[in-house]
Amino acid sequence: MAVDKNKIIAEATKHVQKGAYDKAIKSYEKILAEDAKDVRILLKVGELHQKKGDDKAAAAAFQKVAETYAEQGFFLKSVAVYKQIVKLDPDDVRANERLAALYQQLGLMSDAMAQLQTVAAAHEKAGDLGRLTEVLRRMVELDPDNIASSIKLGEMQARAGQAAAALECFRRAAAYLKRNSRADEYLKVAERIAVLTPDDHALTRELAHIYLGKGDTKRALAKLQLSFKVDAKDVETLQLLAQAFRDLGQTSKTLSVYKELARVHEERGRAGDARAAWRKVQELAPDDPDAAAALGAGAGAARRVAPAHPAATPLAFGPTF
Template sequence: MALNKNKVIAAAQRFTQKGQYDRAIKEYRSIVDEEPDDVRIWLKIGDLYTKKGATSQAISTYVRVANQYADKGFHLKAVAVYKKILNIDPSYIDAHKSLGDLYVTLGLGPDAVAQYQIVVGSYERDARYTDSLELLKMIVQLGPDDHANRIRLAEAHARLGQMTEAIDQFKHVLEQLDALGHLDEYVQVAERLLYVAPEELDVVRDLSKVYLRRGDAKRALARLQVLFRADPHNVGTLELLAQAFHEIGQTAKAVSVYRELARIHGEAGDTNAQVAAYRKLLGVQPDDEEALRATGGLDIQGRASATAPGPAASSEEAMTREEQISQFLGDIDIYRKYGLKDHAQERIAKVLELDPGNLAALERRRDLCLENEDKAGAIKALLQAAEVASRRDPHRAMGYLGEVLQHDPGNADATARMKALSSGMAEQLASSDAQPAIAPPAEDAFDVDLDLGELDFEDDLDAELGGELDLDADEG
């Protein structure tokens, strides 16, 4: 006997109005048993499962509907169905992945990236590192100028031991940041690269120069020691060493390095470079007899001092707000490296006093809370980060909220915010504020004990600079 479809639908509607959802579902089922491709009926069944609170059955039904729509080319309808699924369960990762794939098909790259970021976070927490890597490659392909995502890709390569690929991605980011003049971010990325690949001497040199440009000669020396040990007679390295010594007030060492530079240039027959080195020496020590003789006894103190800057101010008061934040963030990573979590928390608080919306500090607070098994504190930090990011980078905010739901699937605040962001998400990512979570530098990164005896200087140079960072020093 042929099924009277209209009669069945009418009966199902009556049952629905009476709240008899199981009987309504049974009626609709009789239709799809005869016509399994009737998407509209399957959608009604999914809605009924939702009304009766049968989440699992609702999701499986909606997935079937979304797949049918996508297979027939109705991509926007499929998107709407996946959003239904995420309204029921925002932590359902397969829906985020499928929604991202649909956005790619529709040419909505930023929206796809927002979904993929949530999926990547889930994959990484589940140790699905290969899957995470492949998705990160797609994210970077969709947004090649997003520094944070490219750094995340570099980290993923490094985690899997793919160091050549990791280094290439890190260097790509460094080139972008250098071109933009974003020195604070440059420092963080360069330090992270050298943490995983300390043998990259070109990066060491460039980072040393950036530290000197920022007036941070002590950190420059920490990196210059690597270059010096690799090639004690490299004139470029010696130039930077002399400048760094002078900036921290180590005049005798700066003079000795400039004297060695003059000797090297003299042995090479480069008289002009030799005289230039002596002139820089006079900028540090104007009455040096050897340098005065070599330069003809000219009074060139004014010219020399222009090429050899004086000691840099080291107090926090002399630093800009951005420089203080950058230094505090670096200190946080060092404290965490040595297990000084209370010190790290104090530095985080200082950063947030200067910049309450600093995402890098909030991410570090989350990490510390998780290390201390303080899930509530981590969730609070993530919600704060999401609130900040929602104003300038909604896609990044979605990532934070997705992480909250991984820790607390029933979190009402995160669920509500995610729904609001999903309905009105911005069309482009704001990547300029992205702050990578930088791991601490290698153990000797701030040990500036340079063996300058290898330079064979004429005067006896003290080999100890004695500038190792005191992690327990008064921070006031």
């Protein structure tokens, strides 16, 4: 036989007036036994638990209300109840996740991101790296320009041995940072990419160029050493090496690099570039006989002279390299 809702509500109201909250809750539970999704009664039960100071029980009752509203398509009402739940129980990760999903469904992306950040922080605190990775992936999908999330997701994937996925995140972040002229942050991300792609020699030279621009010549030389080992005749690498040694005041090494650069240009038939390199030599050492011979004799004679001078032998840099 169906319960008489009105009679039970009147009974529960009398209990509430007397402060007998437990008795009132038991009365309402008779109705819920027949209709577990009666949101009006669930809200009353939740409010009574709040009055008792039992926030966990109140949150559980409100959870059913929020779920019911969502099932019925009342998303804004569901959001309002979930917000009440997370106030009662901030550590309820499931409620925070559901609230984020509802915000996303309603197109409230900034609110969804804020909620996902709360969820991510909870998983990180709990040490649940798997679920943290999933939440970070959702955040990146929701907002690809959220660089902090991309980088953090990349770090997580790199630690998990997922190099390809990590690179995708780092490269996305690096492109955004470069596009927005955030040089220092770009450098940090580019270094992470370099660790995962040691064969990316174009990136290695780029990093060397950046470090030279920042006046960090030692780091620049460390990068240039890697590039030089791969291709000792790469013109850009030699130019950067010359700049690095010149910045360090190592004139003899600077001269050796410029002479090697001149020889490489001569081998490739670039007479004008070869003469420019020899002029660099002459600027540093006006009495250098190799430069005098090359510049005095002209491009053709320079090619004949080049093999005889010391720069024609492979460069070998000492410990300072």
